[in-house]
Amino acid sequence: MISASLIRDLQTLLPASAVLSVREDVAPYASDGLSAFQCQPGVVVLPDTETQVIAILRLCHAAGVPVIARGAGTGLSGGALPREDAVLLGLAKFNKILHLDPLARTMRVQPGVRNLAISEAAAPHGLYYAPDPSSQIACSIGGNVAENSGGVHCLKYGLTVNNVMRVRAVTIDGEVLELGGEALDSPGYDLLALMHGSEGMLAVITEVTVKLLAKPERAQVVLAAFDRIETAGAAVSAIIAGGILPAGLEMMDKPAIEAAEAFVHAGYPLDAAAILLVEVDGTNEEVSDDVLRVHDILAVSGATEFRTASNEAERLKFWAGRKNAFPAVGRLSPDYYCMDGTIPRRALPTVLHGIALLSAQYGLRVANVFHAGDGNLHPLILYDANTPGELEKTEAFGAKILELCVAHGGTITGEHGVGVEKIDQMCVQFRPLELQAFHAVKAAFDPQGLLNPGKAVPTLHRCAELGAMHVHGGQLPHPELPRF
Amino acid sequence: MQAIIDQVHAAIAAQTPLQIRAGGSKDWYGNAPTGQLLDLSAHSGIVEYEPVELVLTAKAGTPLAEIEAVLAANGQMLSFEPPHYGAHATLGGTLACGFAGPRRAFAGSARDALLGVQLLDGRGDVLNFGGKVIKNVAGYDVSRLMAGAMGTLGVILQASFKVLPRPAQEVTLQFELDQDNAILRMNQLAGLPLPISAAAWVGGVMMLRLEGSGPGIHAAQVKLGGEVNPHGAAFWLAAREQTAALFGGDMPLWRLSVPATTPPIDLPGKQAVTWGGAQRWLKSDVPAGHIRSAAAEAGGHATLFRAADKSAGVFQPLPKAMLALHQRLKQQFDPHGILNRGRLYAEF
Numbered sequence: 001m002i003s004a005s006l007i008r009d010l011q012t013l014l015p016a017s018a019v020l021s022v023r024e025d026v027a028p029y030a031s032d033g034l035s036a037f038q039c040q041p042g043v044v045v046l047p048d049t050e051t052q053v054i055a056i057l058r059l060c061h062a063a064g065v066p067v068i069a070r071g072a073g074t075g076l077s078g079g080a081l082p083r084e085d086a087v088l089l090g091l092a093k094f095n096k097i098l099h100l101d102p103l104a105r106t107m108r109v110q111p112g113v114r115n116l117a118i119s120e121a122a123a124p125h126g127l128y129y130a131p132d133p134s135s136q137i138a139c140s141i142g143g144n145v146a147e148n149s150g151g152v153h154c155l156k157y158g159l160t161v162n163n164v165m166r167v168r169a170v171t172i173d174g175e176v177l178e179l180g181g182e183a184l185d186s187p188g189y190d191l192l193a194l195m196h197g198s199e200g201m202l203a204v205i206t207e208v209t210v211k212l213l214a215k216p217e218r219a220q221v222v223l224a225a226f227d228r229i230e231t232a233g234a235a236v237s238a239i240i241a242g243g244i245l246p247a248g249l250e251m252m253d254k255p256a257i258e259a260a261e262a263f264v265h266a267g268y269p270l271d272a273a274a275i276l277l278v279e280v281d282g283t284n285e286e287v288s289d290d291v292l293r294v295h296d297i298l299a300v301s302g303a304t305e306f307r308t309a310s311n312e313a314e315r316l317k318f319w320a321g322r323k324n325a326f327p328a329v330g331r332l333s334p335d336y337y338c339m340d341g342t343i344p345r346r347a348l349p350t351v352l353h354g355i356a357l358l359s360a361q362y363g364l365r366v367a368n369v370f371h372a373g374d375g376n377l378h379p380l381i382l383y384d385a386n387t388p389g390e391l392e393k394t395e396a397f398g399a400k401i402l403e404l405c406v407a408h409g410g411t412i413t414g415e416h417g418v419g420v421e422k423i424d425q426m427c428v429q430f431r432p433l434e435l436q437a438f439h440a441v442k443a444a445f446d447p448q449g450l451l452n453p454g455k456a457v458p459t460l461h462r463c464a465e466l467g468a469m470h471v472h473g474g475q476l477p478h479p480e481l482p483r484f
Numbered sequence: 485m486q487a488i489i490d491q492v493h494a495a496i497a498a499q500t501p502l503q504i505r506a507g508g509s510k511d512w513y514g515n516a517p518t519g520q521l522l523d524l525s526a527h528s529g530i531v532e533y534e535p536v537e538l539v540l541t542a543k544a545g546t547p548l549a550e551i552e553a554v555l556a557a558n559g560q561m562l563s564f565e566p567p568h569y570g571a572h573a574t575l576g577g578t579l580a581c582g583f584a585g586p587r588r589a590f591a592g593s594a595r596d597a598l599l600g601v602q603l604l605d606g607r608g609d610v611l612n613f614g615g616k617v618i619k620n621v622a623g624y625d626v627s628r629l630m631a632g633a634m635g636t637l638g639v640i641l642q643a644s645f646k647v648l649p650r651p652a653q654e655v656t657l658q659f660e661l662d663q664d665n666a667i668l669r670m671n672q673l674a675g676l677p678l679p680i681s682a683a684a685w686v687g688g689v690m691m692l693r694l695e696g697s698g699p700g701i702h703a704a705q706v707k708l709g710g711e712v713n714p715h716g717a718a719f720w721l722a723a724r725e726q727t728a729a730l731f732g733g734d735m736p737l738w739r740l741s742v743p744a745t746t747p748p749i750d751l752p753g754k755q756a757v758t759w760g761g762a763q764r765w766l767k768s769d770v771p772a773g774h775i776r777s778a779a780a781e782a783g784g785h786a787t788l789f790r791a792a793d794k795s796a797g798v799f800q801p802l803p804k805a806m807l808a809l810h811q812r813l814k815q816q817f818d819p820h821g822i823l824n825r826g827r828l829y830a831e832f
Contacts, residue, residue, distance in 0.1 A: 103671045104745045127675060148621045155538075155618060161625065162596045175805045182743035183784035184588060184762045185632070187800040188810055188828070190595055193628035197621040217677040237536040243559050243649040283677055286700035342617040344537050374618040414619035422622075429622055434611050440816035441624050444809060457623065 001084055002042030006063055010045055010087070013055045018093075020044040029088050032073045032080040033135070036337075036391060037420055041068070041082030048093035050170065050206045057204065058174040060087055066453050067172065069200040071112060071143030074135040076338060077419030079147065079199045079455055086453075089204060091142055097121050098207070105212040106165060106182060111142025111205045115149075118210060127212040130157035133415065134323065142205045148197030150415035152248045152322075155373030156281075159415070161196035163211050169195060169203035172446045177203060194441070199417055200452040202445040216281035219247060220291050221315045224298050224306035225272035229253065230349045232274035235301035236372045237345065239278060242297050244290055248279035249373035250322050253352065256329065256367040256380070257321075263328035266321030267314075269305060276303075276372065277322055322369065326380065329367045333382035336367075337394045341405030342376045342414035354404045355379055362397040364390075376414035377405065403428050418456040426456075427463035435460060485641065491522055492639070492822075493608040501825045504635040506545040509570030510577050512790060514634050514827045515798050522639065524576055531642060532616070535560060539599060539616050541644040544576025551575060561650045563591040567724045576640045582632025585724040586682035586693065589674070589744065589760035591648070595631035602642035603630065606818025616644045629813075635824040636832065637817040651681070651695035656716020657708055659690045663748040666690035667761045671745050674760050678704050684723055685757040686730060691719060723758060726790075730756050733767065736791035738775050740764040742784030749778055765789075772796035799828060807831060 002021070010019045020026050021043045030038045047053050060067045066086035073080055082088045094110035097117070101107070102125040107118055115136040118129040132151035133139055139149070144160045145167060157163070166180040180192035195202060226232040232251055239246065252260065252268075252275050261268045268275055278298075280290035291308060298306045309315035321328075329336050343351050352368060359366045365382040379401055383394040402412040402425045412418070412425040426435065438457040442449065495502050501519030506527075511517060528545035535558040542551055548568055555561050565585030566578045579601075584593040600614030603626070614620060614627035630640055661669060666685035673680060673692070679700050682693035692708065693716060694701045705712075713719060722728040731737060740749060744761035753768025766775065772788065773796075779786035785800035802810060807829070814821070814832040821832065 101745070102675065103668075104743055105671075105675050106743075125675065126677075148625070150619050158592065158596065159619065161628070162592055177805065177809070178803075181783060181785075183741040184744075184759060185582070185593065185741050187785045187787075188802050188806060189633055189637070189813060190582075190628050190631055191806075191809070193595055193625050193631075197625055202624075214675050214677045240536045240538060240649075243652070245649055282696070283679065283700050283703055285703040286679065286697050289697040289699050342615075342619045344534075344539070344617060346534065346537065371619070376619045409615070410617055411615050411620040411622050413622050414617070415621060417621050418623075426622060430612075433609050434613065434623065437605070437611055437613075437626060437817070438623050441626065441813070444812035444816050 002065070002087065006065060007043055009059055010043065010056065013059065014045060014047060014052055018046040018048070020046070029070065029073070029082055029090065032070070032075040032078060034076050034078040034419065034421055037078040037081050039082045040084060041088035042084050042086055044088045044090055046090045046093055050176070053089070053170050053204055053206055054174045054176070056087065056089060057170055057172055061172050061174065061450060064448065064450070066450050067204070068452050069146070069204045071140035071146070072114065072138050074139040075143060075147060075417060075419065076340070077413065077417040077421040079417050079419035079452070081420050091140070094142070094206065102127065104182065106209055107212060108207065108209045109141055111208055112140045115139050115141060115144055122212050123215070126215050128215050129210050130163050130213055131160050134326070141208050141210065145196055145205055145208055146198065146200050147415070147417040150374070150376065152250060152371060154371065155249065156245050156247050157213070161193055164192070164196070164208060165211050166209035167192055167195050167205055168207035169205045171203045172448070172450050182209065197417065199419065199456040201442055201456055202451065204451070216247070217283045218287045219279055219281040219315065220287050220308060221277055221279040221318050222291065222294050222298065222306055222308045223268070223318050224276045224278065224303040225269040226274045226276070226302065227272065227304050229274050229352055231302040232276055233345070233348045235276060235298060235303060238297050238301050239294060242293060244280065244293060246278050246373055247281040248277065249371070250277040251275070251370040251372040252322065252325060253368040255365065256325050256369050259328040259332050259367055260321035260325050263331060264320045264324050266317050268321050272304065277318060325369045329380045329382065333365070334384040334386065337381040337383060337398055339379045339381065339398050339401050340376070340413050340416040341402050341410055342374070343405050343408050343410035345372060345375050347408040347410065348372070351377065351404055351408055355401055358397055358400050362393055364394060364397055374414070375410065399425060420455060423456065423458045424466055426458050427466050432460050432463065435463065485527060488522065488524065488527060488639065488641070489604060489608055489610065492604060495520065495822050496608060496820050499820060499822070501822050504580070504639050504824055506574040506576050507547065507570065507572030509568065509573040510581055513581055515794060515830065517827060518825060519822070524574070524639070527641065530554060538647050539644055540647050541616060541642060542575050543642050544574060544640045546575045548573045548575060548578060555647055556650065559650050560647045563597050563646065563648045564588060564594050565724065566594060567726070569725065575643060579631050579640055579643055580633065580635045586684065586720050586758060589683070589762050590681050593631070595628045597645040598627050598631055598643060599646055600644040601627045601630050601640050604639040604641050606638065606820055606823050610641065614644065618646055634828040636814060636828050638823065652697050653701055654681070654693060654695045654716065655701050655705060656713040656719060657692045657694065657705065657710035658713045659710045660688060661685070661690045662688065663755065663757065667745065667747065667757060670760045678707070682720060683760040686728070693720060730754055730765065730767065734792070735767045735769050737789045738766040738768060739787040739789040740766060740775070740779045740784060741787070742779060742782040746782040746784070749782070751775060751778055776800055797830065802829070
């Protein structure tokens with residue numbers, strides 16, 4: 001619990017309206033985008049200047065009280081899950097675009113600025129910000145940095161870490177750090193990279209400078225259908241081997257196709273086992289050339305059919321199915337749980353087969369959408385939270401999927417972060433030595449462990465306990481399941 | 485590999501500093517190496533490479549030339565186009581220095597391509613960070629922290645990085661322009677959807693490299709005008725490897741990393757502009773303090789890249805809080821302070 005005296009001290013630092021401690025005021029902050037995890041925050045503070053952020057952090061540092069930073073609250077791994085004994089530091093009021101420099105192709109913004117608002121502000125200059133997580137209407141750039149967010153264009157345009165030039169951040173003891181800069185590199189260690197994906201555990205971001213790119217002259221998308229997942233996977237490889245670097249390369253399996261088609265009528269073939277969306281962008285001439293090459297490859301790749309969007313409206317329709325895949329799947333089931341593993345592309349058929357077996361074992365349906373360009377797999381597990389035990393079963397199933405990804409040379413999270421959700425799978429992906437190194441990095445910034453404690457990196461003790469659980473009674477849980 | 489690990493353990497026991505070295509092509513870079521040689525040159529070879537994954541994993545001592553030859557045979561390349569600075573340049577040294585070539589402003593640096601490392605830390609432990617996939621946010625990004633760390637946080641044993649398809653064609657265009665106008669023009673062009681992969685200015689001429697499909701390049705050429713330089717590939721190679729005339733002579737060579745739109749740096753000495761305006765090379769014997777102030781005023785920093793006398797320190801000094809943070813990270817990864825001591829900053 002947060003003491004009344006700390007709340008009083010916070011009230012001296014901030015206007016009364018910026019300190020929320022009554023239950024109904026703090027309730028909206030009880031979870032982020034992963035609503036399966038909930039906790040009432042001890043107190044919520046909503047500063048709007050860096051000076052206030054510094055004062056809050058200094059106060060909490062002196063009092064030994066944990067601080068959890070929160071952006072737009074759209075995260076999918078519980079990275080901004082509050083604690084009763086912690087101050088929730090909301091950065092939503094930091095919503096100003098500070099400076100747009102069209103010639104230098106940079107924009108300096110406050111962390112609460114929405115991802116899409118950046119591209120919208122840049123659009124009159126023919127520029128845009130490349131990373132486009134599906135939540136881009138709502139998610140904020142500070143959160144994007146904290147999670148190193150991706151999107152559907154990462155193979156060609158990179159993740160957040162490849163598109164941010166500078167971060168200004170405040171450490172728990174109130175020290176302001178300038179990381180990176182308007183130049184392409186900075187002296188010393190690459191702490192700018194380290195800040196990306198650090199899930200609010202190293203410092204609180206107060207300003208971000210992003211890199212803007214020239215908006216491609218044209219984008220074109222080809223839709224291809226396959227009667228087998230394996231054939232679709234081979235076509236992905238053939239496109240890459242053909243020297244094409246697609247702007248987007250997305251795959252959906254049959255359940256995802258059916259859900260999307262029923263929802264938005266994108267024109268997807270319902271008899272296909274998998275479809276691919278291949279988007280190429282660039283100058284008009286480059287796109288024409290690339291589309292012809294994609295056609296040539298698909299013609300010999302065993303695609304049962306392929307179509308190129310004949311105009312912009314049709315291109316957007318092809319994409320609408322993919323972009324609405326999550327809500328479309330949501331219509332099939334009271335609840336769904338979105339997983340986020342990454343695998344080497346070649347492992348896709350094997351991993352999808354493994355997921356199908358697990359699906360049968362757990363008795364839970366799955367629809368798969370796959371960022372085939374960068375290997376990021378989003379299995380959507382369908383469940384009903386009102387059925388007792390089904391959420392727990394879903395979580396166990398999801399954990400198995402992530403372990404399957406690790407077993408095939410992949411990772412437990414491609415873009416959603418670890419948060420609280422995947423903290424146990426960190427014990428599967430990393431050994432105690434690496435986890436110790438992560439704790440050491442944390443200690444260099446925050447020796448008392450006050451920023452977002454308990455997230456992203458498990459304690460060795462926690463992993464040891466899980467390890468003990470895994471072999472309890474000489475038997476793994478679910479001994480009936482095959483291990484990949 | 486065991487011999488390397490054993491040597492680190494022995495060095496810890498004896499409290500002997502180690503200098504990490506493989507091909508030795510970059511001994512001249514950074515502050516002077518000190519300590520007993522930790523030779524990585526035998527720790528060599530490509531570990532894993534499947535062209536369709538667009539990822540290559542190699543041991544640190546693998547020659548860059550070997551990696552580039554294998555990639556070229558499969559129609560691929562290192563996106564960051566690293567300079568070699570010698571026939572024996574290796575992957576590990578290139579990553580540790582964080583070097584990148586002409587494509588830097590358009591396709592990212594070594595750290596952008598880096599996906600994972602195997603690291604031998606200053607405790608003698610072998611650690612694995614990142615991975616072999618493009619999207620990966622599990623744990624802190626310790627891999628990228630190693631790019632440019634000059635071996636002070638650990639010995640890079642092995643690295644995985646993203647590779648790209650090699651463009652079908654390239655053409656270099658040249659335009660007679662003074663430095664002011666060349667910098668302005670490079671920045672204007674970078675904001676347009678054109679297949680530019682390098683932009684430089686030297687001796688009154690702006691050079692632009694176009695890369696991509698034949699029709700795409702042709703269309704861009706029509707828009708841009710200028711004159712085709714028939715020796716374009718040689719120009720970019722000489723700029724990358726610093727074999728061009730500008731880089732010769734005894735005067736110190738400074739590298740100024742500044743915002744791309746920075747006007748010409750007002751300092752005496754010969755200058756060249758690369759990275760679309762973001763990197764300035766300066767041959768000058770002006771005192772270090774002047775050069776560092778000029779770079780800092782522009783919003784960047786200056787590195788004493790090549791010089792006989794490095795007593796002024798190679799890298800731009802860090803603000804106090806940043807230096808303290810660097811020292812704490814160093815303490816965590818190399819508590820005995822044995823790895824490449826002083827190579828980055830004298831304080832550690």
